Amino acid sequence: MIDETSMSPEMEDLNASLGQMTEEVVKSGMIRDKPDIDKSREALVTKWQDKIDSAKSHWKEDFDRMKENQAFLRGAQWDGEEDEDKYMANIIQRHINQRVAALYAKNPKVVTRRRKTLDFKEWDGSVDSLNTLQAAVQNSMMSGMPIDPQITNLLTDIQNGVNRKKMMQKVADTLQIVYDYTLNQQLPPFKIQMKQLVRRVCTTGIGYVKLGYTRIMERSPDDVERMNGMSEQISKLEALMADKNDGEIEADSYKLEELRGMLEDYKTRDKEITREGITFDFPSSTSVIIDPACRHLRTFLGARWIAEEFILSVDDVKEIYGVDLKNAADVTNYETGIPNLKQKIESLNGGLRKREVEGVCVWVIYDKGAGQTMTIADGYSDFLVAPKEPDVFIERFWPIFPLTFNEAEDEESIFPRSDVHLLKPLQMEYNRCREGLRQHRIASRPKTAVAAGQLDDDDMDKLQSHPANAVIVLNSLPPNGDVNKLLQPINGPRIDTALYDTGPIFEDLLRVVGQSDASIGAAQSGVTATGDSIAEQNRTVALASNSDDLDDMLIELSRSAGQILLAEMDQQTVFKIVGPGAVWPELSKKEIADELILEIEAGSSGRPNRAAEVANMERLTPLLLQIPGVRPDWLVKQLISRLDDQLDVAEAFAANLPSIIAQNAMQKQAQIMGAGMAPGPGSEGGADNQAAPPQGPAPQGAPSQMPQTMANQ
Numbered sequence: 018m019i020d021e022t023s024m025s026p027e028m029e030d031l032n033a034s035l036g037q038m039t040e041e042v043v044k045s046g047m048i049r050d051k052p053d054i055d056k057s058r059e060a061l062v063t064k065w066q067d068k069i070d071s072a073k074s075h076w077k078e079d080f081d082r083m084k085e086n087q088a089f090l091r092g093a094q095w096d097g098e099e100d101e102d103k104y105m106a107n108i109i110q111r112h113i114n115q116r117v118a119a120l121y122a123k124n125p126k127v128v129t130r131r132r133k134t135l136d137f138k139e140w141d142g143s144v145d146s147l148n149t150l151q152a153a154v155q156n157s158m159m160s161g162m163p164i165d166p167q168i169t170n171l172l173t174d175i176q177n178g179v180n181r182k183k184m185m186q187k188v189a190d191t192l193q194i195v196y197d198y199t200l201n202q203q204l205p206p207f208k209i210q211m212k213q214l215v216r217r218v219c220t221t222g223i224g225y226v227k228l229g230y231t232r233i234m235e236r237s238p239d240d241v242e243r244m245n246g247m248s249e250q251i252s253k254l255e256a257l258m259a260d261k262n263d264g265e266i267e268a269d270s271y272k273l274e275e276l277r278g279m280l281e282d283y284k285t286r287d288k289e290i291t292r293e294g295i296t297f298d299f300p301s302s303t304s305v306i307i308d309p310a311c312r313h314l315r316t317f318l319g320a321r322w323i324a325e326e327f328i329l330s331v332d333d334v335k336e337i338y339g340v341d342l343k344n345a346a347d348v349t350n351y352e353t354g355i356p357n358l359k360q361k362i363e364s365l366n367g368g369l370r371k372r373e374v375e376g377v378c379v380w381v382i383y384d385k386g387a388g389q390t391m392t393i394a395d396g397y398s399d400f401l402v403a404p405k406e407p408d409v410f411i412e413r414f415w416p417i418f419p420l421t422f423n424e425a426e427d428e429e430s431i432f433p434r435s436d437v438h439l440l441k442p443l444q445m446e447y448n449r450c451r452e453g454l455r456q457h458r459i460a461s462r463p464k465t466a467v468a469a470g471q472l473d474d475d476d477m478d479k480l481q482s483h484p485a486n487a488v489i490v491l492n493s494l495p496p497n498g499d500v501n502k503l504l505q506p507i508n509g510p511r512i513d514t515a516l517y518d519t520g521p522i523f524e525d526l527l528r529v530v531g532q533s534d535a536s537i538g539a540a541q542s543g544v545t546a547t548g549d550s551i552a553e554q555n556r557t558v559a560l561a562s563n564s565d566d567l568d569d570m571l572i573e574l575s576r577s578a579g580q581i582l583l584a585e586m587d588q589q590t591v592f593k594i595v596g597p598g599a600v601w602p603e604l605s606k607k608e609i610a611d612e613l614i615l616e617i618e619a620g621s622s623g624r625p626n627r628a629a630e631v632a633n634m635e636r637l638t639p640l641l642l643q644i645p646g647v648r649p650d651w652l653v654k655q656l657i658s659r660l661d662d663q664l665d666v667a668e669a670f671a672a673n674l675p676s677i678i679a680q681n682a683m684q685k686q687a688q689i690m691g692a693g694m695a696p697g698p699g700s701e702g703g704a705d706n707q708a709a710p711p712q713g714p715a716p717q718g719a720p721s722q723m724p725q726t727m728a729n730q
Contacts, residue, residue, distance in 0.1 A: 052398060062397075062399060063398075066393060076309075079432040082438065083302050083432075085097070087220055089109070090109055090110060090220050094444060104448060106448070107444075109436070112440065116219050116563070117212055121208075121215050127575055128193060129193040129196075131182070136182055137175060137178040138174050140171060140178070147175070150172060154172070191599045194594065213299065219435060221302040222423065222432055223302050223433070224421075225302070225420070226417070226570070227418075228577055228578055229297075229298065230295060230296065230585045300417070305419075308322050314419055317419075322382060323385075323415060323417060326380055327379045329379050334401070338401040338402065342394065377395070379394050380392065383407070385414050389404040409584070409585060412577070418577075420567065422436070422566055423439065458512065461510070464507040464509070467504055472493045473492055531560070580609050
């Protein structure tokens with residue numbers, strides 16, 4: 018919440034607009050009719066519309082396959098439909114859920130590292146040369162001789178280099194805190210969206226993350242699906258005000274009451290602003306349209322442009338872009354929720370029939386060749402947003418980051434096949450095996466034959482619906498007649514379980530996606546513990562490959578996010594997030610791209626590498642304890658970081674305080690001395706049960722007491 022004195026310019030403009038509202042009709046400036054523009058501008062818009070339509074036709078087969086895989090995973094596994102009368106065990110669903118849980122267990126832990134540089138112009142970086150310099154300075158001071166200028170220059174070089182490293186590390190630490198804050202403040206939560214992204218990649222073969230930056234009171238087409246709060250409310254309020262000023266709202270329209278209610282609510286509520294920072298959006302697999310010239314999906318190699326498709330209502334377009342497309346002459350109508358179903362406006366007697374438009378297809382285009390971004394609508398002859406420089410700077414230009422798991426070399430299609438597509442034949446064969454066994458069991462149920470006319474209807478009912486242990490009186494059976502001759506059992510074909518064995522299917526499952534039968538609950542006879550172990554190793558290898566792909570995408574995403582934060586976030590916001598100790602430089606775009614790199618720690622996306630890191634640290638620690646000069650606080654920080662703890666090491670240290678073990682030993686020794694007993698080999702004390710050293714004066718020249726930290730080491 019903020020007060021009137023700290024309102025943003027956008028909020029001040031809105032307040033001014035609210036104060037100027039009168040009964041007089043004032044034109045709002047919203048575009049409501051077909052624009053009268055230059056033919057060249059209209060030709061450019063038409064060119065981009067044709068490009069996108071051509072690209073959608075080029076990728077239609079891939080997009081159709083993605084939608085079929087989505088339906089198949091949902092349960093449409095019998096001729097593309099869900100058949101409740103047929104057997105279906107959705108093994109693919111189980112596989113996808115396990116793969117998502119294994120690949121993305123938690124949000125990434127982000128660490129910032131300064132790019133390695135040579136920070137010293139003259140100093141070689143060795144400790145020996147530094148000790149030599151210090152000794153030379155001390156000798157000069159003791160002898161009263163002036164210090165050699167070369168030594169002075171060298172010391173200055175060392176001091177400048179150390180200061181530079183400290184400053185850049187503080188910038189890196191500030192950036193890390195800011196990035197973690199923005200990551201944890203995402204709505205919807207970042208973890209939920211990332212797990213859905215992994216599920217989408219396993220289902221369709223491709224998933225996208227789009228990086229952006231939101232500022233105070235700004236809206237974008239992504240906000241339609243995002244929890245955007247105050248910015249959405251204000252943009253809707255402004256659109257309703259424009260409709261009222263332009264006479265578009267009739268006196269008995271519900272919109273007038275909606276506007277009146279929002280105005281009253283706005284006057285009484287506290288003023289608030291939206292959160293500023295990085296935004297992560299997750300477009301659907303078929304909403305990103307790529308230049309057909311692209312040769313590699315992961316890097317967009319060869320692509321000159323990319324477009325993102327949105328299906329927005331007319332009201333959304335009015336609120337976001339200030340353009341009312343209801344009266345636009347040739348706008349295309351889309352049924353919202355069904356992006357590929359469109360209906361053109363019909364013409365009557367050379368004129369246009371006015372009707373309500375349900376949805377509009379909007380494309381946000383990223384033109385790398387021109388270094389610009391623009392926004393157009395299908396069938397609209399002008400730009401919704403004219404070509405301009407991208408709102409945020411990213412070194413790679415593209416704000417969209419693809420994620421794939423099953424890449425393959427195919428010159429005809431850059432989209433890889435998903436796990437669902439790879440497992441579809443196995444799932445269908447499994448369903449057929451189980452359905453065949455089910456039908457065979459139904460056909461093999463007990464049946465009885467009788468000659469025609471031998472039993473009347475009453476006898477038939479008694480035989481078909483008798484209770485257990487019933488005594489049946491048959492009208493057609495003569496006295497002392499043999500019922501076994503009257504009724505003959507029908508022996509159908511025996512069930513051969515080998516015909517419906519699903520064991521080979523699970524063997525192929527392991528070979529195709531690395532999923533073992535044991536991991537999905539299939540109990541196969543004759544499988545040894547060694548076989549299960551080998552299968553689990555294969556599954557781990559498959560997961561490791563996918564984890565690498567996910568980590569690579571997260572590293573690239575985080576690096577670009579760091580560049581955006583350094584370029585866009587102002588220092589006041591940084592100080593609010595980080596604290597007064599933050600360091601936030603003003604850098605050029607080239608300096609931002611070169612100085613700092615944001616990386617993802619190994620294991621952040623769920624790979625179990627922490628145990629190996631802890632084991633390595635356990636091996637190193639005994640060696641570090643024996644090396645003179647190793648700082649205890651640094652060693653503790655390294656140990657805590659390996660264990661992923663959130664303890665604050667600075668709070669744990671106090672100056673001139675002995676270790677806890679030393680304090681316990683001193684307290685125990687004081688208790689023994691207070692009791693008038695000399696400690697001996699048999700006294701209690703654990704590791705300190707040693708004879709006390711002889712008391713006496715210290716050797717000449719030796720310190721009266723060894724520093725406790727050195728003694729502990």
